[in-house]
Amino acid sequence: MAERVGVYICHCGSNIAGKVDVEDVSQWAGEELDNVVVSRDYEFMCSSLGQELIEDDIKNEGLTRVVVGACSPHLHERTFRKACSNAGLNPYLCQMASLREQVSWVTEDEALATAKSKAMISGAVERVQLHEELEPTEVPVNPNSLVVGGGIAGIQTALELANSGNPVFLVEREPSIGGHMAQFDKTFPTLDCSACILTPNMSDISSHPNITLLSYSEVEEVTGFVGNFHVRIRKKARYVIEEDCTGCGICIEKCPKSVIDDVFEAGIGYRKSIYRPFPQAVPKYPVIDTETCIYFEKGTCKACEKFCPTNAIDFEQKDTYIDIDVGNIILATGYDTFDSRKIPQYGYGRLANVFTSLEFERLCNAAGPTDGKIVLRDGVTTPKSVAIIHCVGSRDTRFNAHCSAVCCMSALKFGHLVIEKTGAEVHSFYTDMRPSFKDYEEFYHRLLDEGMHFTRGRVAEVTEAALQPSEEGKIIVQVEDTLIGRQRRVPVDMVILMTALEPKPDAREVGLKFGISCSMAGWFTERHPKLDPVATMTDGIFIAGACQGPKDIPASVSQGAAAAARVLGMIMKGAVEIEPIVATIHEEKCSGCRICNTLCPFNAIDYVEDKMVSVINQALCKGCGTCVAACPAQAISGAHFSNEQIFAEIEGLLFDVVQGNGGKTVVEEPEAVPA
Numbered sequence: 001m002a003e004r005v006g007v008y009i010c011h012c013g014s015n016i017a018g019k020v021d022v023e024d025v026s027q028w029a030g031e032e033l034d035n036v037v038v039s040r041d042y043e044f045m046c047s048s049l050g051q052e053l054i055e056d057d058i059k060n061e062g063l064t065r066v067v068v069g070a071c072s073p074h075l076h077e078r079t080f081r082k083a084c085s086n087a088g089l090n091p092y093l094c095q096m097a098s099l100r101e102q103v104s105w106v107t108e109d110e111a112l113a114t115a116k117s118k119a120m121i122s123g124a125v126e127r128v129q130l131h132e133e134l135e136p137t138e139v140p141v142n143p144n145s146l147v148v149g150g151g152i153a154g155i156q157t158a159l160e161l162a163n164s165g166n167p168v169f170l171v172e173r174e175p176s177i178g179g180h181m182a183q184f185d186k187t188f189p190t191l192d193c194s195a196c197i198l199t200p201n202m203s204d205i206s207s208h209p210n211i212t213l214l215s216y217s218e219v220e221e222v223t224g225f226v227g228n229f230h231v232r233i234r235k236k237a238r239y240v241i242e243e244d245c246t247g248c249g250i251c252i253e254k255c256p257k258s259v260i261d262d263v264f265e266a267g268i269g270y271r272k273s274i275y276r277p278f279p280q281a282v283p284k285y286p287v288i289d290t291e292t293c294i295y296f297e298k299g300t301c302k303a304c305e306k307f308c309p310t311n312a313i314d315f316e317q318k319d320t321y322i323d324i325d326v327g328n329i330i331l332a333t334g335y336d337t338f339d340s341r342k343i344p345q346y347g348y349g350r351l352a353n354v355f356t357s358l359e360f361e362r363l364c365n366a367a368g369p370t371d372g373k374i375v376l377r378d379g380v381t382t383p384k385s386v387a388i389i390h391c392v393g394s395r396d397t398r399f400n401a402h403c404s405a406v407c408c409m410s411a412l413k414f415g416h417l418v419i420e421k422t423g424a425e426v427h428s429f430y431t432d433m434r435p436s437f438k439d440y441e442e443f444y445h446r447l448l449d450e451g452m453h454f455t456r457g458r459v460a461e462v463t464e465a466a467l468q469p470s471e472e473g474k475i476i477v478q479v480e481d482t483l484i485g486r487q488r489r490v491p492v493d494m495v496i497l498m499t500a501l502e503p504k505p506d507a508r509e510v511g512l513k514f515g516i517s518c519s520m521a522g523w524f525t526e527r528h529p530k531l532d533p534v535a536t537m538t539d540g541i542f543i544a545g546a547c548q549g550p551k552d553i554p555a556s557v558s559q560g561a562a563a564a565a566r567v568l569g570m571i572m573k574g575a576v577e578i579e580p581i582v583a584t585i586h587e588e589k590c591s592g593c594r595i596c597n598t599l600c601p602f603n604a605i606d607y608v609e610d611k612m613v614s615v616i617n618q619a620l621c622k623g624c625g626t627c628v629a630a631c632p633a634q635a636i637s638g639a640h641f642s643n644e645q646i647f648a649e650i651e652g653l654l655f656d657v658v659q660g661n662g663g664k665t666v667v668e669e670p671e672a673v674p675a
Contacts, residue, residue, distance in 0.1 A: 003129045006038040006063040010045035010070035019104040019113040051083040058087035067124045073099040093127035126652030141227035142327035151179025153545025154332035156560035162210035172215045176281035185365040188409040202282040225619035226540030237317040238450035241287040244312035247284030251304035259292045266358040270368030327566040335546040338393030338500035347462040352377040354495045383493035390430040394500035405550035407498040415452040427453045501550040534563040561600040581623035581640040589635035596627035
């Protein structure tokens with residue numbers, strides 16, 4: 001029996017109708033194309049009235065196939081499939097033709113655009129008649145979740161999930177959770193105490209009955225698929241027995257060796273070889289740094305073990321491995337900061353009183369190495385003039401083309417703290433001032449009122465070479481003021497470099513481990529930058545916070561909560577629907593060459609040693625067709641993209657090319673290549 005096809009052409013306002021004669025295309029399809037029994041055009045097919053047109057025609061005209069010429073399938077294919085389903089037609093018996101993205105937006109000539117639209121509709125009509133009914137499958141969702149990264153975004157995500165009554169595993173590679181926010185003194189623009197906001201949430205993490213905190217740990221391996229991931233975690237040896245440790249700190253007090261703290265104190269403070277990163281660290285247990293510990297260097301000392309009142313020190317402790325099963329994974333691994341030594345003309349590492357933004361955060365922090373006193377490197381002298389240089393490593397095609405989003409506001413915060421604590425003169429050298437969000441512009445004007453000086457221009461050089469007596473003993477900032485078109489030399493006592501936010505150095509390696517991709521810059525890539533910013537192309541893997549791109553604390557918290565909401569939606573359903581457009585390996589044809597195993601971008605294909613054939617995990621497969629095209633034995637077929645369907649679409653596209661066979665081209669199927 002011949003199929004009964006309905007064709008629907010969308011005007012999309014003027015997006016399509018502005019270049020395509022949609023009425024002509026609709027009339028032509030109804031008159032010229034085989035088995036088309038209904039052909040209509042409508043202003044907005046995606047509207048409720050447009051969908052009702054399709055539903056009514058399926059019921060009243062007995063349509064067995066539907067073709068919609070509209071925008072990209074990525075945008076509204078689900079909409080039209082749902083309309084078909086509502087009318088009792090299998091949703092996979094619907095085919096879309098992208099007349100907006102592939103025709104009207106890229107074709108200037110109206111006649112050519114109309115002709116191309118007819119070809120697209122013809123191809124879709126030929127193809128849809130060979131579609132088969134497909135049914136999605138469901139897999140159960142494990143209610144346990146894994147959050148990787150214990151910064152503010154990861155903390156927010158974990159608490160949202162745990163407060164809903166679901167178990168959460170929180171993995172943090174450092175000895176304590178808190179992330180960069182734990183290093184900050186104040187938050188902009190409200191100038192709230194950073195620790196006062198953060199530490200209550202850290203305490204909630206440690207005491208929450210639904211949260212298992214695995215600090216000083218790293219994810220080693222991830223297998224499985226959405227709803228059913230198996231994760232192996234390596235818990236690094238602290239050389240402290242957590243069950244016995246009371247966190248009294250005697251071991252830290254008695255340790256005879258102090259070393260520079262390059263991590264939490266950003267290199268301007270000291271810690272012991274056995275240490276807690278900061279007093280409010282969660283968990284409270286210290287960790288021994290084997291690279292600096294006297295016992296691990298020389299086999300002597302053991303002062304910490306000698307004085308520990310609970311015998312909690314264990315120098316023989318080894319790394320342990322923990323295996324967990326979770327339904328969803330949220331990555332909140334954060335960011336790193338730019339190495340200012342890559343710009344030698346700014347003097348960092350060469351000129352003593354040039355500081356990075358993170359160093360200054362610790363310098364002005366009341367819990368920092370100077371108890372919050374803003375002093376020069378000598379630890380005594382208070383600066384009388386300070387320069388703040390914006391965009392160090394960002395908005396620079398040599399290093400990072402992106403804006404780091406937080407630098408302008410952090411610079412304003414630093415300016416306020418310097419003025420408040422020292423009364424020094426503050427100069428801000430900016431590329432563009434970008435106070436973009438709530439109360440940010442007001443904060444900028446507050447600093448103008450406080451007397452902070454602003455110069456628009458990229459700093460050329462930071463030097464100690466004095467050209468006149470007033471510059472002796474000073475650091476000179478050489479800059480072109482682009483607002484007045486003049487070169488300036490500004491002598492100051494201290495320079496603060498607002499360093500760029502960068503992806504973690506191992507971001508690509510981590511992404512590969514979790515089956516997600518990174519942008520060219522190295523940030524984790526979201527499924528859609530506007531409509532789906534927390535999901536990834538791997539179902540069940542979500543991202544939150546600055547691992548996705550530079551953002552401030554409110555944005556990180558919001559994204560953490562959004563990721564938790566997405567996960568909770570899946571947990572509440574209890575199962576997740578798996579798209580049936582997947583590939584299938586026919587074992588009788590498979591030669592076991594394993595070409596498909598190495599090519600699959602989703603790691604969905606495994607090799608079965610006993611049978612010497614490959615098999616596809618359909619919960620992981622995305623139906624991309626890479627394996628189908630690559631298989632030399634043609635042992636793999638792709639549902640919804642069979643050779644017959646593809647060749648029929650090609651023949652339809654070439655409807656006006658006369659090469660015999662009734663005006664249609666003959667597309668021959670290639671022969672299989674011997675494996």
